[in-house]
Amino acid sequence: METYADLIECEDVLLFANAAITSTGQREFHSAAGEQRLSLDFLHRYIEGNYPDLYAATLALDINDHNAALIIANLLARPGQGDGELIARRLKRMSPPRVYRLFRRLRHDGVNNRRTRALIRDWLAGRPDLAFDAVKYRSALKSAVRHAHLRLPGELGDFLFAPFSRARYDTPVLEAWRRAHYDKGALYELPYTVAEGFAARHGISRTLFLERIAPKLTRLERLRLAESAGKGGLDTEADLASMPLVRLASYVLALPADTRTRRRAELVGALRAAAARVAGTRAGTWGSVAAVLDDSFSSFGSPVKRRRPLAVALACHYLLEALAGGYRGLWLSRRTDPLQTRPSGPTPLGRRILDALETRPDLLVIVSDGWDNAPPGLAGEVLRVWRRKLDPGGEVGIVHVNPVYDADHFDVRRLSPMVPTAGIRDAEDLPALVELARFAEGRTGVADLRAYLADRAAGLEAR
Amino acid sequence: MIDLAGLDTRPAQTWGGLRLVPLVRREPIEDLRLHARVYGDEPSGVSLPDKTFYTAYVPHAFVASWTGDGTPAAAYGTQLGEPPRHMPVRFHRRMARRADENRLRFLPLHLAMEGFLALHFGGPVIAWEEWSRQAIAHGLSPRCEDAYTGAEVRGLDDALKIFEIYPGQCGLLLYAGDTLAAAFVVPHPEDYRALHPTLVRDLYGELVHEYALFYPARDFPAVIDESAVSSLADLRAQAVRQERQWAAFHDSVMAAGLLRAPGHVQEVHRLGRFTLSRFLPAFERKSENHIGETILDEDGRLAYLKTFRLSEAQTRRGHLLSTLAAHDWSLPAAAATLRTSAAELGLRLERAGFGHLLRQDVLDGYRRAARRRTSGASSPPR
Numbered sequence: 001m002e003t004y005a006d007l008i009e010c011e012d013v014l015l016f017a018n019a020a021i022t023s024t025g026q027r028e029f030h031s032a033a034g035e036q037r038l039s040l041d042f043l044h045r046y047i048e049g050n051y052p053d054l055y056a057a058t059l060a061l062d063i064n065d066h067n068a069a070l071i072i073a074n075l076l077a078r079p080g081q082g083d084g085e086l087i088a089r090r091l092k093r094m095s096p097p098r099v100y101r102l103f104r105r106l107r108h109d110g111v112n113n114r115r116t117r118a119l120i121r122d123w124l125a126g127r128p129d130l131a132f133d134a135v136k137y138r139s140a141l142k143s144a145v146r147h148a149h150l151r152l153p154g155e156l157g158d159f160l161f162a163p164f165s166r167a168r169y170d171t172p173v174l175e176a177w178r179r180a181h182y183d184k185g186a187l188y189e190l191p192y193t194v195a196e197g198f199a200a201r202h203g204i205s206r207t208l209f210l211e212r213i214a215p216k217l218t219r220l221e222r223l224r225l226a227e228s229a230g231k232g233g234l235d236t237e238a239d240l241a242s243m244p245l246v247r248l249a250s251y252v253l254a255l256p257a258d259t260r261t262r263r264r265a266e267l268v269g270a271l272r273a274a275a276a277r278v279a280g281t282r283a284g285t286w287g288s289v290a291a292v293l294d295d296s297f298s299s300f301g302s303p304v305k306r307r308r309p310l311a312v313a314l315a316c317h318y319l320l321e322a323l324a325g326g327y328r329g330l331w332l333s334r335r336t337d338p339l340q341t342r343p344s345g346p347t348p349l350g351r352r353i354l355d356a357l358e359t360r361p362d363l364l365v366i367v368s369d370g371w372d373n374a375p376p377g378l379a380g381e382v383l384r385v386w387r388r389k390l391d392p393g394g395e396v397g398i399v400h401v402n403p404v405y406d407a408d409h410f411d412v413r414r415l416s417p418m419v420p421t422a423g424i425r426d427a428e429d430l431p432a433l434v435e436l437a438r439f440a441e442g443r444t445g446v447a448d449l450r451a452y453l454a455d456r457a458a459g460l461e462a463r
Numbered sequence: 464m465i466d467l468a469g470l471d472t473r474p475a476q477t478w479g480g481l482r483l484v485p486l487v488r489r490e491p492i493e494d495l496r497l498h499a500r501v502y503g504d505e506p507s508g509v510s511l512p513d514k515t516f517y518t519a520y521v522p523h524a525f526v527a528s529w530t531g532d533g534t535p536a537a538a539y540g541t542q543l544g545e546p547p548r549h550m551p552v553r554f555h556r557r558m559a560r561r562a563d564e565n566r567l568r569f570l571p572l573h574l575a576m577e578g579f580l581a582l583h584f585g586g587p588v589i590a591w592e593e594w595s596r597q598a599i600a601h602g603l604s605p606r607c608e609d610a611y612t613g614a615e616v617r618g619l620d621d622a623l624k625i626f627e628i629y630p631g632q633c634g635l636l637l638y639a640g641d642t643l644a645a646a647f648v649v650p651h652p653e654d655y656r657a658l659h660p661t662l663v664r665d666l667y668g669e670l671v672h673e674y675a676l677f678y679p680a681r682d683f684p685a686v687i688d689e690s691a692v693s694s695l696a697d698l699r700a701q702a703v704r705q706e707r708q709w710a711a712f713h714d715s716v717m718a719a720g721l722l723r724a725p726g727h728v729q730e731v732h733r734l735g736r737f738t739l740s741r742f743l744p745a746f747e748r749k750s751e752n753h754i755g756e757t758i759l760d761e762d763g764r765l766a767y768l769k770t771f772r773l774s775e776a777q778t779r780r781g782h783l784l785s786t787l788a789a790h791d792w793s794l795p796a797a798a799a800t801l802r803t804s805a806a807e808l809g810l811r812l813e814r815a816g817f818g819h820l821l822r823q824d825v826l827d828g829y830r831r832a833a834r835r836r837t838s839g840a841s842s843p844p845r
Contacts, residue, residue: 030625297627333630346473346485346627350685354699373627375474375706377684385689385698 010449013054016047018412018423020063020071023405027302029309030371031407039407040067048074056082059090060456062429068094069102076119077111084115091123096133099123100140107147120148131171134159136191188212192221207232219243223251240270241277245319245427248274249311252339260339268339275318278428282323287362289324292352293317294368295331300343301404310343312403313367315427320365323431330356332368347371349415350378357386363397365434369404370413370421380416387418399434465722465742465757469764470648472710473629475638477680479618482641483626484713486634492650495520495737495758495766497657520650520739520758520767522658589791593809598820611672613663618675620663628659634768635662636718640674643721643751648768650758668772683709720751721770726785736761744773746782780815783808806832 023040027033044067048055056075059068059082068090075082091099103120106112124144127133133141134156142160145152158165159174169175172189179186180198187198192213199209210229214236217225222238229236240248252260252267260267276283299310317338321327329338330352333345349372356364372379383398401424402412414421422433470486477483497520590599613619616639633655634648645667649655687701714722726745730738738759744752755770773781790796798808809821809829818826 298625344628344630346476346629350702354695354702357695373474373476373682375685375709376477376682377686378702378705381685381687382698382702385687385692385701389689389692390695390698 009051009054012047013051013058013449015411016043016055017058017061017063018402018421019043019405019410020058020061020067020423021425021429022064022403022412022423023407024064024066024305026304028305028404028407029298029301029369030404033304035407036405039410040070040405043410044070044074052081054450054453056086057450057453059086060453062425062432064425065094065098069098069105072102073105073109073111076106076113076116077109079113079115084119088119088122091119092126096127096137097140100137100144103144103147104140107143112147117148120144121150124148124150129173130156131159131173132191135173135177135194138194188216190216192217207234210234210236220247223247226251227255240266241273243270243274245271245274245278245315246308246311246425249314249318249427250307253307253311253314253341257340257342264339271314271318272322275315275322275427278319279322282431284323284325286320286323286325288326288328288359289320289363289365290328290356290359290361291317291320291330291365291367292349292356293329293331294347294349294366295333295335295341295343296345296347296371297343298347298369298371307343309369309403310341312424312427314338314341316365316367316401316424316430319427319430324363326361328356328359328361346374348374348378350375350382353379353382357390357396360396362395363399363434365430366398366400366415366419367424368400368402368415370400370402370406370415372415383416383419397434401430401433465768466763466765467648467714467718467722470634472713473632474706474709475683475713476622476626477682478622478625479679480640480675480677481616481618481622482638482680483622484636484638484717485629485632486636486648487629487631488633488650488652489631491631491633491652492760492764492766494735495650495760497521497649497651497654520737522769589793591793593794593805593821593825594792595820595822611667611669613665613667616667616672616675619667623659623663626659628656635659636721637662637671638680638717639671640677641680641717642670642674642772643718643753644668644671644674644772646718646721646753646755646768646770648765650766666771668777669774670772721753737766743781743785744778746778746785748775748778748782752778752781776815780817783812783815783817805829 019040023036025033025037025040028036031039044055047058055071059071063071072082072087072090075087091102094102106116124130124133124141130141130152138160144150145160151157152160155166155169155171155174159169159177163178166178169178176186176189177194180190180195184202184204187195187202190198195213195216196209199213210225210232211234214229214234217236219239219242222236223240223243226236226238240251243251248270252271255263255267293313293316295310295313299307299313301308301310317329320329331338331341332347332349332352333341335341347368349366349368351374353364353366366379386396387394387398398419400415400419400421402414402421403424404412405423406413412421412423424430424433467486469490470488473485473487475482475484613623619637631652633650633652634646635655636643637645637647645665647658647662649658685702685705687698687705692698692701727743728740729742730740732739738761739756740759741754741756743754746752752773753770754773755768757765758767760766786800787794787797790800794805794808798805801808803811806829809826810833812818812821813826821829
């Protein structure tokens with residue numbers, strides 16, 4: 001039996017999930033960083049206070065690392081809350097700099113209970129190469145070790161706390177770090193971020209440095225440095241097709257228009273390959289799909305999240321193309337070449353939704369920040385009348401995914417109550433979100449939601 | 464008189480107390496373009512259409528190096544062609560450095576506003592005995608009027624920043640508290656793109672400044688009557704009707720105050736097929752009053768428009784001045800039209816801030832007369 005309280009609970013949790021997926025506490029097109037952080041902080045307190053168990057369980061969802069770190073910090077500060085196993089598993093999925101930042105935050109907040117110390121200890125023990133971490137994240141590791149009262153094995157303790165007490169180290173990377181202080185050749189054995197500092201100290205020219213450090217670059221560093229190294233005639237051999245889809249889309253959108261035209265085959269090939277990889281076995285199974293994709297000016301995002309909403313839309317375009325049997329992508333600006341999209345113009349969502357519904361696809365996906373302004377509210381009206389009058393049986397599934405958190409409403413902006421809206425961070429989550437959107441439609445209750453969360457948590461374990 | 468024909472009204476975008484209504488031109492005017500220097504000192508900044516002959520214009524108070532030696536100067540009044548009227552601008556050190564950056568900029572505010580008013584009001588044309596020597600010799604200058612930069616209007620910077628410019632957009636109507644605050648129309652979308660960010664440096668009347676603090680403007684949400692819809696084509700027709708309804712409502716109701724015939728139009732300059740003119744409102748009190756400048760082509764099509772909304776106090780002052788001007792600055796004649804005495808009118812002028820225009824002894828005489836009337840038993844009770 002569904003009670004009113006259950007409905008509210010279900011709604012609140014979905015609201016929080018949307019926020020935790022989209023918001024990173026950074027500036028967005030319509031709101032400043034401060035507003036985002038304030039709004040997000042309120043939401044965390046509200047959910048934690050009212051639904052402590054569900055709050056911890058959201059860690060199992062595909063929420064972003066920023067929010068996962070916030071949740072973990074909050075859980076650790078209250079003894080006895082949250083599942084330690086789940087926290088540890090979530091930490092394993094986060095990137096090491098994020099985890100070290102979380103440890104720093106715990107230290108700053110004075111959170112130092114036994115569970116926290118055990119968590120730090122276990123996480124560090126699980127690192128594949130702690131000596132490498134000691135070089136790359138030196139001060140962060142030092143702070144974590146100090147906070148958790150750990151005694152590191154072998155040379156590491158000396159390396160962190162009394163680095164020059166030893167004449168030489170047996171671990172190669174530590175020894176390279178020691179020698180890099182006076183030996184130009186040794187610094188190329190270090191990770192790029194550390195070597196960069198030594199290179200500056202030794203006055204090595206940028207071109208020479210990049211050329212010799214190239215084998216040491218990580219996957220993302222290769223992509224990041226591709227353009228600046230390319231000016232010096234160096235190819236960082238970034239493997240575009242292996243990048244996460246949205247990251248690749250961001251890279252493409254950052255290129256000038258004529259470069260995109262020149263490298264069209266390469267870029268489109270990479271985007272298609274990345275999309276096919278994400279689609280996996282589901283490729284071509286979704287029937288006929290239409291998408292309304294937002295490339296209005298607001299999809300520029302903000303200077304700190306440049307073109308993020310547009311990149312998500314572009315990634316969704318290629319992913320849906322791979323998933324669908326028949327696909328039609330409609331951009332708001334009526335441009336037909338997805339590779340040349342750029343954020344400009346108003347948001348006539350209503351008109352484009354009408355265009356998309358014309359062919360009665362099996363599924364309509366709307367990727368937009370929801371600021372429907374030409375005219376305002378038309379999209380909501382079109383969807384409402386469509387559902388009420390023209391398609392009461394719901395033959396056309398409609399999902400709105402929104403990459404932007406609206407700080408004023410504590411949620412992603414919705415187009416219409418008739419159509420589920422879900423926050424989206426990575427295009428990879430799109431299939432899962434279309435699943436999750438069922439809950440937002442109100443047809444499934446809180447029991448199902450809890451079951452879904454438990455299921456996700458189990459899935460996380462298996463991964 | 465002001466006719467927005469050729470410009471389509473598109474749905475408004477709101478932010479805080481402000482409502483921004485874009486105007487889109489069906490066919491841009493190609494042969495009237497922003498002066499190339501406005502885009503930077505290199506004329507290559509403007510991408511010209513094939514026919515390279517075009518007339519240039521410069522918005523009022525626009526700062527660029529108009530002079531031969533490269534020092535910054537401001538256009539004085541909107542200019543057609545090579546700016547013949549400009550004022551040198553002396554910057555402080557810091558400002559000068561900023562001026563080097565080749566960005567679009569307007570004059571510091573007061574200069575611009577006062578210049579604007581001096582352009583509209585000359586001063587006494589006949590040296591009636593009541594007017595002071597200064598009024599005869601220097602007209603109304605220095606006139607001091609309050610105006611606010613866009614940066615001081617709450618929310619305007621954000622509203623302009625997040626505004627989504629339409630393709631082909633050539634104009635913007637700005638509403639504060641749902642009254643028309645300013646109108647801005649240019650001949651070509653590229654000009655609009657170049658000038659859009661400078662609107663925040665533009666100047667606005669005090670009314671705009673105050674109304675922007677009011678309650679937030681609400682969107683007019685689209686509403687579709689579902690009983691009239693039985694197919695997707697109907698739905699589309701309803702959606703189109705929505706947009707047409709909004710445009711009609713806006714043009715006939717919201718912008719009505721601007722489109723009404725202005726009280727006085729002065730043709731300033733004619734170049735090629737374009738005419739630059741300034742207009743003054745009828746100075747009706749308790750209604751919208753805009754002063755502004757227009758450029759029309761030979762068919763009377765609006766190519767450029769820029770307005771400034773007057774506040775109530777400014778309207779009152781304008782009313783007095785225009786009445787005086789209509790009677791060749793003769794106090795008794797103007798007083799007769801206003802159904803009052805010359806002495807009353809003199810005191811009204813003083814209260815409106817024009818005391819310095821009247822000779823001191825004449826003004827003293829008016830004050831004495833007024834005192835006598837209020838204290839004397841002979842005057843009838845009012």
